[in-house]
Amino acid sequence: MVYAGVDVGGTSIKIGLVDSNGNIIADNSIETDKSRGYKGILDDIVADIKVLCEKTGIDYHSIAGIGMGLPGVVDSRTGTVSYSANLGWRDVPVVHGLEVASGLRAEAANDANCAAWGEYKFGSSRGMDSVILITLGTGVGSGIIIEGKLFDGVSSAGGEAGHMIIVKDGKQCNCGLKGCWERYASATALIEQTQEAMAKHPESLMNKIAEEQGKVSGRTAFIAAEQGDKAGKEVVSDYIDYLATGLINLGNIFHPNAIIIGGGVSNEGPALIAPLEEKVNSSLLANEHNPKVRIIKASLGNKAGLIGAAALVM
């Protein structure tokens, strides 16, 4: 069986043909042309799926369904995007629209949920029962799977762990709240923390590394720390501490089998994952009597959303 997976972002759309084992047969990326309205965007997606079919010799009408991940509040039960700031959509009946445009069966869910579903079905947490995916990027995304089911609350309005307040009256977040986890644990926050430390410690290796790389990135402090830089080590340690705080909260609330870490920052690998796993598990309530919450690096990279979207229709 072949399925189509679509991962819609604010600037580009990833589209792929995926087999029953979660392998990508062919994929592509197109621009998100918001000026064309939602129907135009859905037409663009269908046209691109047809291009992929031609390339691979797969009969378009043999595709078993299209799954779509979208940035925003997606009510997967009604197939409607209630609200998407990135796309400027409100109450868009996206599943119906896609079925009309494609002539195929369609499903839709929030993009972070799709990524979690992809990792759960075909990635790092395959075979586990309850897992949470945390994506460290511009913000902190989250997807929660409980006993084999995607969980996102009434009308799919929940699952927003990135906006958990961990520092009451803390830094202002775009969402209107103060002290949200993502203000301290996203890649954006890590870069901000690195820049602050660089200004405070002109002698730090971080300044040299950033100059060589032409920019401050989420990697800057990790590279410096690896080379023994004191200020770099501090940035990394503080960042991991912030990240752990939210994970401890999720651990005490959900106690999942594992928390999967995705997004660019997760590429730091063991330097990030090992201290995180230690910190989280030593902090959980009654931890000596309970199973460990494993902390695992996501394995599907930035294709998790596409693969998970396809898995919605499997």
Next chain:
Amino acid sequence: MVYAGVDVGGTSIKIGLVDSNGNIIADNSIETDKSRGYKGILDDIVADIKVLCEKTGIDYHSIAGIGMGLPGVVDSRTGTVSYSANLGWRDVPVVHGLEVASGLRAEAANDANCAAWGEYKFGSSRGMDSVILITLGTGVGSGIIIEGKLFDGVSSAGGEAGHMIIVKDGKQCNCGLKGCWERYASATALIEQTQEAMAKHPESLMNKIAEEQGKVSGRTAFIAAEQGDKAGKEVVSDYIDYLATGLINLGNIFHPNAIIIGGGVSNEGPALIAPLEEKVNSSLLANEHNPKVRIIKASLGNKAGLIGAAALVM
């Protein structure tokens, strides 16, 4: 049908006979005699159920089952108390023990979960799909029901929302963490906040009220605020703000139909509930596009645990 419900606490045990509609036919309270070990305690419970049967003329053998709520980590799937600090128990096969002692079918769950289950089946949130019960007492207890099922994570080790960190590096909590929600939002915390404000504002009405009542209680600041006392109003407003912080987090993660507030502090009624509902709903992500999270006072009082325990075997 008649069921027995048991709510085991560290110092006393509430025991009741409950009908299929969640009404208590007769109930009682006995001492938790820890010196007798867990088997002794289970025998005491069974003996008391027999006393209640005699009193009411109900045939003991007609009881359809015994449900038991326990303070600690209860793995409801295996019927085992993994750990209870209050009872000093570790890996106690409590369901099997109770079935042997009683000759009846038994079930067990964490006490906060039982209270949530009671409110969900027969109390304030009857007929709703997903609800969270928050109990404001010595600590902050929580019970989470998602789509009609009690949720408490792998091995029932989750559901501990009271230990969500809301003030990173904040006040030391008994659990070992710092800045847990219960350090700011429990009845204990409210009393502490009241005492601090009283010391800072000797002119405040709170001092007079506490003197008249012979103690500082969770009510002191609310009574003063009601009478227009400035410092009292501040305590109430700050306390509601702390309470709201945790509820906003739960709202953004779970987006339940309702959050039920129980425990002594909930008796403040509208003075607590109304500003809380306003604050929480105006702070939730994309709140204008999503259903409201209702904040409701628990309706079963301190019998919720007993009734919910009985409902485990219904």
